[in-house]
Amino acid sequence: MLFLVLGLVIGVSTVVTLLSITDSMTRDIEQRLNRFGANIVMVPKTESLSLSYGGIDVGGVNYSVRELDQAKLADIRTIKDSKNLSVVAPKLLGPVTVNGRTVLLMGVLFEEELALKTWWHKSDGIFPEKEDEVMLGSQAAELLGFKAGDTLVLSGIPFKITAILNSTGSSEDDAVIADLGASQKILGKAGKISMVEISAFCQGCPISEMTLQIAEKFPDAKVTAMKQAVMSKMQSIDMFKSFSLGVSVIVVLIGSLLVFVTMMGSVNERTREIGIFRAIGFRRGHVMQIILLEAMLLGVIGGILGFVTGNGIAYGLMPIVIKDGAFAGIDSYLGIVSILMAVALSLLASLYPAFKASNMDPSEALRSL
Amino acid sequence: MKMTQIDHLIEVRGLKKTYQSGDTCIDAIRNMDFFIDDAEFITLMGRSGSGKSTLLSIMGALNHPTQGKVLVDSLDIYALTAEQRADFRSEYIGFIFQSFQLIPYLTVLENVKLPMAVTGTKKKLQDRMAREVIDRVGLTAKSLRLPDQLSGGEQERVAIARAIVNKPPLILADEPTGNLDSKTAGDIMMLLQSLNKDGHTVIVVTHNPDMEAYSDRTIRVQDGEYMA
Numbered sequence: 001m002l003f004l005v006l007g008l009v010i011g012v013s014t015v016v017t018l019l020s021i022t023d024s025m026t027r028d029i030e031q032r033l034n035r036f037g038a039n040i041v042m043v044p045k046t047e048s049l050s051l052s053y054g055g056i057d058v059g060g061v062n063y064s065v066r067e068l069d070q071a072k073l074a075d076i077r078t079i080k081d082s083k084n085l086s087v088v089a090p091k092l093l094g095p096v097t098v099n100g101r102t103v104l105l106m107g108v109l110f111e112e113e114l115a116l117k118t119w120w121h122k123s124d125g126i127f128p129e130k131e132d133e134v135m136l137g138s139q140a141a142e143l144l145g146f147k148a149g150d151t152l153v154l155s156g157i158p159f160k161i162t163a164i165l166n167s168t169g170s171s172e173d174d175a176v177i178a179d180l181g182a183s184q185k186i187l188g189k190a191g192k193i194s195m196v197e198i199s200a201f202c203q204g205c206p207i208s209e210m211t212l213q214i215a216e217k218f219p220d221a222k223v224t225a226m227k228q229a230v231m232s233k234m235q236s237i238d239m240f241k242s243f244s245l246g247v248s249v250i251v252v253l254i255g256s257l258l259v260f261v262t263m264m265g266s267v268n269e270r271t272r273e274i275g276i277f278r279a280i281g282f283r284r285g286h287v288m289q290i291i292l293l294e295a296m297l298l299g300v301i302g303g304i305l306g307f308v309t310g311n312g313i314a315y316g317l318m319p320i321v322i323k324d325g326a327f328a329g330i331d332s333y334l335g336i337v338s339i340l341m342a343v344a345l346s347l348l349a350s351l352y353p354a355f356k357a358s359n360m361d362p363s364e365a366l367r368s369l
Numbered sequence: 370m371k372m373t374q375i376d377h378l379i380e381v382r383g384l385k386k387t388y389q390s391g392d393t394c395i396d397a398i399r400n401m402d403f404f405i406d407d408a409e410f411i412t413l414m415g416r417s418g419s420g421k422s423t424l425l426s427i428m429g430a431l432n433h434p435t436q437g438k439v440l441v442d443s444l445d446i447y448a449l450t451a452e453q454r455a456d457f458r459s460e461y462i463g464f465i466f467q468s469f470q471l472i473p474y475l476t477v478l479e480n481v482k483l484p485m486a487v488t489g490t491k492k493k494l495q496d497r498m499a500r501e502v503i504d505r506v507g508l509t510a511k512s513l514r515l516p517d518q519l520s521g522g523e524q525e526r527v528a529i530a531r532a533i534v535n536k537p538p539l540i541l542a543d544e545p546t547g548n549l550d551s552k553t554a555g556d557i558m559m560l561l562q563s564l565n566k567d568g569h570t571v572i573v574v575t576h577n578p579d580m581e582a583y584s585d586r587t588i589r590v591q592d593g594e595y596m597a
Contacts, residue, residue, distance in 0.1 A: 276470050279431060280484040280531070281459020283452050363432035 001294075004262040005302045008342050011255025012306025013313060015248045016338055020314035021321055022244040024328040040198040040211055042223045044068050067092075067192040068221055070180075076198070079213035081206065087116045087199040092180055094187040094194075096154050103140055104175040105154070107183020116199055120172075124148040125163035131182045135163040137173040152176070155186045196221075252345065259349035263295065267353040271360065278362035288358040295350035296343055303342030307335050377440075378539065378570050379405040379428060384437035386423055386593075397423040398434070399593045405572065407538070410565040412581050413574045415590035421574045422543055424590060428572065429462050429541045430454045441539070459487055463532030463569075465542035469524040471516040471531075477503060478512040481530045488535060502530040506560065522553035529560060533569065540564060542573045546580065558583040 044066035068090075076088055092107035110128055114120065125148030128135050134154075136146055141164045146152060152159045159178065167173055184190050200210055207225045215223040267274070277287055315327040386398040397420045405411055415421040426432040428439055430446045439446050446457060458464075463484075471480045481499040490498070503512050506526035508519075516524055525545060532540055542561065546554035554577075562583050565571045573580065581587050589596035 272470070273472060276466070276472070277483075278455065279429070279458060279464050279466075281455055281487050281535075283455045283487065285452075286487055363426055 001262075001266065001298065004259055004266070004298050004346075005305070007255055007258035007262060008299060008302025008346060009306045009309055011251055011258070011345065012303055012338050012342050013310035014251045015341070016307050016310025016334060017313045017317070018244040018247055018251075019334060020311060020328065020331070021317060022240045023331065024314065024318050024326065025240055025322060027328050028322050028326070039200055039207060039226045040214065040223060041226065042068070042196040042198065042214060042218060042221045043194070045220055045222050066220060067189060067194055068196070068218070070184075070191050070193045072218070073193070073196065075217045076196075076214060079210065079217060081200075081210050081213060084200050084210065085198065087112055087197075089113050089116045089197045089199075090180065090193040090195075091197070092183045092187060092189060092192060092194050094183070094189070096176065096186060098144055098152060098154065098176065101144065103144070104171070105183055105186060106172065106175040106177045107180040107187070108177060109180050113177075116197060120168065121166045122148075122163035123166050125161070128162045128177075128179065131179045132157075132159055133162045134159040134176055134178040134182075135165055136161055137165050137175045137177065138167040139173040140176055154178070157182070157186065252341070256345055256349050259295075259346055260352070263291075263350045263353040264356075267291065267357045270357070274357050274360050275362055275364075278360065284358040287360075288354045291350055291354035291357050292347060295346040295354070299343035299346030300339060302346065303339035306342060307338040310338070377404040378407040378409075378442060380438075380440040381428070382438045382440070384424075384427065384439065385435050386420075386427060386432070387435045396593050398427070401437070401595045403588065403595055405570065407570055408565065408568050409570055409586060410562060410584045411570075411572045412584040412587045413572060413590060414576065414578070414581065414587050416576060419590045420593040421590045423593075425541055425543055425572065425574050429464060430458050459484065459535065461537050461539055463535065463537040463540045465525075465528050465532045465540065465545045467544045468548055469516070469521075469528045471524060471527055473516055476513050476515055477508060477519070477527050477530075480516065480527055481534050484531060484535050498534055499530075502534045503527075505533075506530045520553075521549050522556065525549060525553075525557050526560070529557070529564075533564060538568075538570055540569050540571045542571065544574055544576075546575065546577065551579070554580075 046066070070090060073088065073090055076082070076085065079085075089112040090109060091113075092105075094105050094107075095102050096105040097103075114127060122135065123138070125135075134152060136144070136152075141147065141161075144152075146161050146164075148161055148164055150161045152161055154176070159182070165172060165177070178186070180193070184192060198214070200207055211223050211225045215221065274287055277290070282290075311327075311330055318327045381401050381403050384398055384401040385396065388395045388397055401424070413421045413425060423432065427434050428441075430439075430441075430449075433447055441457075441461060444457070446454060449457060472483065475483070478496075478499055481503055482495050485495045485498065500509070500512065503509055506529055508523060508526055508530070511519060511523065516527065519527065525548075528545070532542075540561070545561070546557055549557060558573075558580055561571050561573065565585075571584075573584065
């Protein structure tokens with residue numbers, strides 16, 4: 001019986017370890033991918049085709065440039081899968097003149113933007129916190145000759161430069177980044193936004209569906225999923241899940257065989273006992289009941305021990321499997337499934353041995369007495 | 370005091386049991402006809418391999434005969450289905466096996482309660498009945514011990530307690546004194562004798578002629594045949 005419990009513990013703990021590690025890895029990958037920024041972008045609908053590639057703009061005509069209303073943005077939190085929305089970062093873009101040069105003004109909500117763009121690092125100063133504070137992209141600071149602590153005047157309003165952004169290799173390098181409200185005043189576009197970057201933080205969440213849900217709420221906007229990030233995310237998750245599932249099936253099959261062999265051995269060893277039971281008046285059904293009840297009890301014990309052991313192994317292995325990776329935590333649903341699986345496995349594998357035991361001829365069984 | 374209303378508790382008619390061993394047929398029992406009265410104490414004597422244990426198992430509804438009938442309390446026990454025979458054994462027969470055959474991981478009390486597990490007796494009553502028979506065989510102080518914590522004689526007493534707990538009319542004992550010293554064997558036979566006086570029909574298989582003294586009658590079996 002010890003071997004039977006051990007077989008179940010090994011089977012269940014292997015499955016639990018694999019699933020727990022996969023779950024932890026998936027979450028870890030999710031978090032890492034989410035750090036890459038937005039995976040949904042919302043811009044106003046235009047009637048033009050893009051004529052830019054890799055940052056090189058070769059022209060293009062906007063027949064009607066629209067902006068979105070900032071006030072309506074709150075509606076995004078009412079979509080069906082709103083719980084999967086992590087960061088919603090609106091922006092207003094427009095040209096401003098500084099020291100006789102035209103530069104891109106990028107109005108943002110700093111809190112949201114910094115949460116989204118975790119790769120932003122400043123070379124000097126602190127990130128802006130107030131409406132009268134701005135920061136400059138590395139290229140803009142160099143061309144305009146500003147450094148952190150200087151004052152910049154935009155449309156007659158003085159702004160304190162609190163930080164210079166390190167080069168990011170993207171549009172921010174050339175921009176003056178200011179508070180969204182202040183930018184709306186400077187550009188004369190009160191309550192308007194040019195685009196919204198959205199980060200959906202979820203485990204294999206339906207990005208395509210979320211895109212449609214957002215598009216339904218904002219009929220004047222074009223909502224696009226950044227498919228590359230999403231696809232790679234989904235592929236990673238699917239790959240780990242398929243691997244775990246495959247190994248789990250093999251382990252469960254081996255576990256079933258082990259339980260079956262052990263139970264058959266146990267029935268053979270207990271011929272004498274079964275003979276006594278039958279001789280003193282136990283019916284076939286009673287003998288079957290005894291064997292299956294034992295199998296169920298052992299299944300419960302094996303399931304609980306296997307779940308605890310599996311979680312313990314997963315907890316110990318996670319830092320080895322993924323550097324700085326953390327154990328995702330005990331999943332009570334997996335616990336219930338593990339116990340039920342162990343019981344089902346034990347019962348299924350014991351059905352034939354129980355049938356064999358119950359059909360044992362009492363006189364044959366008693367010959368071994 | 371008789372436990373049934375009939376005279377012949379067991380009637381054996383034209384009994385034959387043949388075992389197949391490869392191409393050879395071995396007659397373990399040949400054309401036996403006899404009866405055993407209610408509340409009799411019988412010793413079944415015979416040499417090793419004479420067929421006495423086979424005869425006991427056939428009378429105990431455990432071993433289907435090749436030919437013939439066994440009527441217990443006028444009931445043809447081999448006309449019953451296997452499940453009906455299991456119920457019959459539970460109600461009518463108390464077995465005492467060679468080498469005690471107790472369940473090693475159950476206590477004395479649990480071993481004695483075992484036959485009641487299938488009779489639908491309530492737990493409380495099971496406990497009371499088991500304690501009564503344990504008291505009867507003189508093991509009250511050891512009711513919570515495991516079999517391997519008991520002497521051979523004590524284990525035999527537990528086996529007897531288990532056999533009588535359901536108050537069966539018929540007690541079948543296969544070499545109950547085979548593993549005991551002569552004094553303990555005598556004590557066990559006296560215990561069986563007292564059960565017989567309470568109305569149980571007792572059939573004891575033995576090859577020890579000293580045990581004959583405790584019985585009312587001896588049935589001798591030689592080469593599978595009944596010798597009066």
